[in-house]
């Protein structure tokens with residue numbers, strides 16, 4: 001493939017996903033089929049469509065969490081494309097460590113690890129020295145207005161919005177070439193939403209490619225470069 005700086009960082013080809021509910025007489029829910037799209041550097045593609053259309057399902061397929069029934073999810077990683085549909089778990093972990101970030105609505109981290117350490121982790125994993133990692137983690141937590149007395153504590157007892165900011169800090173403390181955003185501002189107040197919008201726009205300006213779900217219209221309008229209607233690939237029942 002081309003190494004052109006504008007080449008897509010993520011490409012989806014002919015993706016089909018259905019769920020089979022084994023506890024319910026193997027009932028099938030066909031979510032989408034033949035789904036194609038690509039995202040280039042600097043683009044933020046917003047997944048749109050009514051509740052139940054398959055936005056979250058598509059996002060999980062893009063992160064390699066779901067097995068799919070057909071198609072490819074091609075992610076640019078170390079200068080080549082890796083198909084997450086056929087990649088080994090080891091390859092998927094490598095892609096997630098360096099190339100593909102994910103901000104979910106909920107913070108899922110190892111229990112009992114202090115917040116500052118959690119935010120330093122993605123940097124340490126990528127070879128950043130401990131003192132620099134600490135400095136950058138402190139800056140990021142400060143920028144997101146997380147009170148400093150929280151930094152030494154594990155986030156389990158934090159409020160919803162505080163936990164979400166820890167999540168955002170972990171994902172923006174380093175630059176992922178591709179970032180998946182699933183309602184990253186859902187539990188934030190207006191001031192913190194604006195800060196997250198700024199972080200997203202800065203990353204886009206530096207060439208990140210993003211796919212997002214945003215129920216908040218103001219946030220959506222502030223970051224979307226394009227809308228993708230999932231319903232156009234609705235599968236036959």
Ligand SMILES: Nc1ncnc2c1ncn2[C@@H]1O[C@H](COP(=O)(O)OP(=O)(O)OP(=O)(O)O)[C@@H](O)[C@H]1O
Nearest residue numbers: 019021029031049050051052053054055056057058
């Ligand atoms: N793990 C699962 N097992 C079985 N069916 C599922 C599963 N996850 C989603 N579905 C079904 O797939 C369809 C798409 O669901 P999905 O959560 O992707 O919709 P959505 O577009 O994200 O909706 P919302 O806007 O309400 O979050 C729905 O009909 C849902 O019932």
Ligand SMILES: [Mg+2]
Nearest residue numbers: 052055056057
């Ligand atoms: Mg959803």
